[in-house]
Amino acid sequence: xxxxxPAPRVGLFVTCLVDVYRPTVGFAAVKLLEDAGxxxxxxxxxxxxGQPAFNAGDRAxxxxxxxxxxxxxxxxxxxxxxxxxxxxxxxxxxxxxxxDDPAWAARARHLxxxxxxxxxxxxDVLGVTDTGARYDGTxxxxxxxxxxxxxxxxxxxxxxxxxxxxxxxxxLPGAEVCCGFGGTFCVKYPDISNRMVEAKTADIAGTKADTxxxxxxxxxxxxxxxxxxxGSAVRVRHVAEVLAGVTDTPPIGEKA
Amino acid sequence: xxxxxxxxxxxxxxxxxxxxxxxVLAIAPAGFVNRRxxxxxxxxxxxxxxxxxxxxxxxxxxxxxxxxxxxxAKVTEQGGHVHWCRTDQEARDAILGICRKVGAKTVTKxxxxxxxxxxxxxxxxxxxxxxxxxxxxxxxxxxRREPPSHIIAPAFHLSKKDVEGTFRQAHxxxxxxxxxxxxxxxxxEARQVLRRKFQQADVGITGANIMVAETGSTVIVTNExxxxxxxxxxxxxxxxxxxxxVVPTLEDAALVxxxxxxxxxxxEASAYTTFSTGPRRxxxxxxxxxxxxxxxxxGRSALLGTEFQDVLxxxxxxxxxxxxxxxxxxxxxxxxxVYPGPIGSVMQPAxxxxxxxxxxxxxxxxxxxxxxxxxxxxxxxxxxxxxxxKEFEQNLQPAAMRRGLALWGWFARxxxxxxxxxxxxxxxxxxxxxxxxxxxxxxxxQGWTRHRDMPAPEGRTFQQMWAEKKAAExxxxx
Numbered sequence: 001x002x003x004x005x006p007a008p009r010v011g012l013f014v015t016c017l018v019d020v021y022r023p024t025v026g027f028a029a030v031k032l033l034e035d036a037g038x039x040x041x042x043x044x045x046x047x048x049x050g051q052p053a054f055n056a057g058d059r060a061x062x063x064x065x066x067x068x069x070x071x072x073x074x075x076x077x078x079x080x081x082x083x084x085x086x087x088x089x090x091x092x093x094x095x096x097x098x099x100d101d102p103a104w105a106a107r108a109r110h111l112x113x114x115x116x117x118x119x120x121x122x123x124d125v126l127g128v129t130d131t132g133a134r135y136d137g138t139x140x141x142x143x144x145x146x147x148x149x150x151x152x153x154x155x156x157x158x159x160x161x162x163x164x165x166x167x168x169x170x171x172l173p174g175a176e177v178c179c180g181f182g183g184t185f186c187v188k189y190p191d192i193s194n195r196m197v198e199a200k201t202a203d204i205a206g207t208k209a210d211t212x213x214x215x216x217x218x219x220x221x222x223x224x225x226x227x228x229x230x231g232s233a234v235r236v237r238h239v240a241e242v243l244a245g246v247t248d249t250p251p252i253g254e255k256a
Numbered sequence: 257x258x259x260x261x262x263x264x265x266x267x268x269x270x271x272x273x274x275x276x277x278x279x280v281l282a283i284a285p286a287g288f289v290n291r292r293x294x295x296x297x298x299x300x301x302x303x304x305x306x307x308x309x310x311x312x313x314x315x316x317x318x319x320x321x322x323x324x325x326x327x328x329a330k331v332t333e334q335g336g337h338v339h340w341c342r343t344d345q346e347a348r349d350a351i352l353g354i355c356r357k358v359g360a361k362t363v364t365k366x367x368x369x370x371x372x373x374x375x376x377x378x379x380x381x382x383x384x385x386x387x388x389x390x391x392x393x394x395x396x397x398x399x400r401r402e403p404p405s406h407i408i409a410p411a412f413h414l415s416k417k418d419v420e421g422t423f424r425q426a427h428x429x430x431x432x433x434x435x436x437x438x439x440x441x442x443x444x445e446a447r448q449v450l451r452r453k454f455q456q457a458d459v460g461i462t463g464a465n466i467m468v469a470e471t472g473s474t475v476i477v478t479n480e481x482x483x484x485x486x487x488x489x490x491x492x493x494x495x496x497x498x499x500x501x502v503v504p505t506l507e508d509a510a511l512v513x514x515x516x517x518x519x520x521x522x523x524e525a526s527a528y529t530t531f532s533t534g535p536r537r538x539x540x541x542x543x544x545x546x547x548x549x550x551x552x553x554x555g556r557s558a559l560l561g562t563e564f565q566d567v568l569x570x571x572x573x574x575x576x577x578x579x580x581x582x583x584x585x586x587x588x589x590x591x592x593x594v595y596p597g598p599i600g601s602v603m604q605p606a607x608x609x610x611x612x613x614x615x616x617x618x619x620x621x622x623x624x625x626x627x628x629x630x631x632x633x634x635x636x637x638x639x640x641x642x643x644x645x646k647e648f649e650q651n652l653q654p655a656a657m658r659r660g661l662a663l664w665g666w667f668a669r670x671x672x673x674x675x676x677x678x679x680x681x682x683x684x685x686x687x688x689x690x691x692x693x694x695x696x697x698x699x700x701x702q703g704w705t706r707h708r709d710m711p712a713p714e715g716r717t718f719q720q721m722w723a724e725k726k727a728a729e730x731x732x733x734x
Contacts, residue, residue, distance in 0.1 A: 014718050016668075020682045021711070023718035042722050044675070047668040053661060055622060056653070057644030061665040068669065145623035178581045182621025184657065187703030189265065189619050191272050194707035195585040196621075225708035228694050253711035255693035 084147020291522025330472025334534030368463025686715025
């Protein structure tokens with residue numbers, strides 16, 4: 001029997017890093033969502049979820065940006081984010097940030113309940129079991145901290161990656177240990193951050209994988225930057241690129 | 257101990273270039289992490305116990321005055337004394353007063369972080385007494401005149417070889433050609449030296465992992481039995497503890513104990529769990545003649561009712577630092593004072609002020625591993641963020657970062673301008689980086705490019721490409 005329900009109307013929260021660094025991830029997300037039967041829109045009035053201000057202790061700016069994000073995404077069935085960190089900010093922190101604002105508290109909770117990280121949205125909400133992609137290579141996967149610990153994203157990307165034709169997953173030892181990015185942490189404490197990312201790239205090398213995937217641009221830029229500095233040939237991509245089969249753009253940090 | 261917390265970045269740099277320390281850090285935390293995980297996995301109700309632990313401590317903190325007074329009444333009823341101390345100085349004076357009154361010369365000590373917090377060893381020494389640490393790790397670092405680098409493993413930063421050197425230097429009455437190559441031999445030597453000290457001691461000072469209101473008992477856990485000898489052999493037993501350690505009943509104490517050992521060392525129970533209830537009674541075979549509890553506030557009550565109250569649930573298991581990638585990179589001494597790791601990053605600003613300790617809550621990636629393992633479910637990253645808010649309110653953050661964030665915030669609040677500005681910036685960066693796909697060096701991003709390349713952006717923003725795509729689709733339809 002054909003599904004007669006209307007297509008879910010999804011608002012894509014692009015995230016600032018995908019917007020400026022890697023539009024490919026945004027288009028991969030759109031493809032995955034449309035292939036799964038969603039109608040995707042990208043509100044123009046979105047900028048940043050406000051996490052940098054929130055984590056810098058600037059609550060006023062964080063609240064302002066939370067309000068404008070809420071306003072930008074009202075009316076969608078779901079809001080989908082190709083990042084565990086930004087999705088975590090909206091899901092976990094917006095309600096707390098605006099709890100004492102009578103005009104916005106309920107709207108913040110409403111958005112929180114409708115917001116999902118991309119891969120877990122595909123598996124847990126839409127019930128996607130296979131994206132029909134092909135990727136010839138051995139990959140390893142880093143679990144970004146916010147997605148893992150704030151949103152419980154662990155099995156979802158692995159389940160979908162397992163169905164990608166030609167792909168082998170070599171698990172990364174210490175996949176749950178932070179890569180050392182941490183937003184402004186990596187520039188405020190560069191030496192500590194470096195020690196953390198060094199440990200990560202050593203673990204990545206140990207897996208013998210030719211490709212590193214993760215679900216957050218921040219971590220990916222950090223790990224790619226370190227791998228390239230070390231002269232590693234490991235290719236770095238956002239998990240959405242591989243799941244969507246959108247791999248014609250050069251890997252992160254590599255020339256065309 | 258003079259804090260060097262304000263110098264955290266320099267402390268960290270030193271620690272990162274200390275090869276000896278880095279070797280220890282490469283191995284030691286993983287052992288704690290694995291053992292804790294195994295212990296938690298073996299106990300099906302472990303996660304429920306964490307909820308219960310959180311709820312218990314929340315209840316205690318909401319009724320702290322009641323339970324502390326009940327505890328005091330029970331201690332007094334059994335012939336003990338409770339000394340209420342608001343500050344570290346008051347606590348030092350209370351302890352010195354007790355020692356003076358009984359004419360003490362030698363004081364043995366069980367492991368206690370509060371005794372580090374109030375700097376009791378130096379104080380007793382400068383007043384002519386001899387304090388002797390009896391926990392093996394504490395004994396080693398006392399000989400080396402170092403502060404602890406971990407709250408349950410004070411000599412965490414040292415290797416077997418370091419300990420051998422320390423013992424050879426300190427135990428000059430033993431044959432210099434003795435073999436000290438095995439941990440077992442080192443422990444036996446410490447044991448032999450400490451036996452004599454236990455017998456000489458007039459006063460024994462221990463901490464308390466728990467205080468039980470219904471019985472007036474204090475509880476300590478150790479794996480060496482040194483705590484028992486410290487509190488039973490001397491004439492006087494002094495317990496030093498902070499007000500947040502009280503629980504209502506013995507059953508509540510059992511809950512804390514079940515969480516504590518598993519979270520700390522991955523044991524089901526510590527080797528020794530000892531309840532002390534008042535001084536020796538007529539007919540008791542052993543025990544001290546006097547029993548004192550020095551009950552310290554030192555800034556804790558000021559946290560009640562604030563956004564930092566939850567930190568008072570801490571039972572000092574050390575799981576947060578064992579799992580912390582920052583602690584794992586720099587070790588405990590870099591934190592510059594008594595409490596390292598995530599718990600230190602929340603406690604030290606409370607105890608030393610945000611001006612002295614402001615670096616610590618900033619030196620976190622908010623990876624959340626500490627909160628994920630905390631037996632009391634303390635939201636440590638959230639509390640660190642609250643300290644950053646205090647810093648922000650007081651204008652204490654570096655000016656460049658403040659200006660950068662303010663500028664970014666100004667644009668982010670204005671979507672049209674933001675998109676126009678990012679379009680221009682990304683275009684420029686994309687063109688510059690096109691040759692290699694990355695930058696080895698970038699002005700204003702030295703912190704990043706010192707250690708890693710900066711991947712180049714693709715060259716156009718998603719918003720721009722999306723708008724063009726939509727416009728083309730519209731045109732196509734017409």
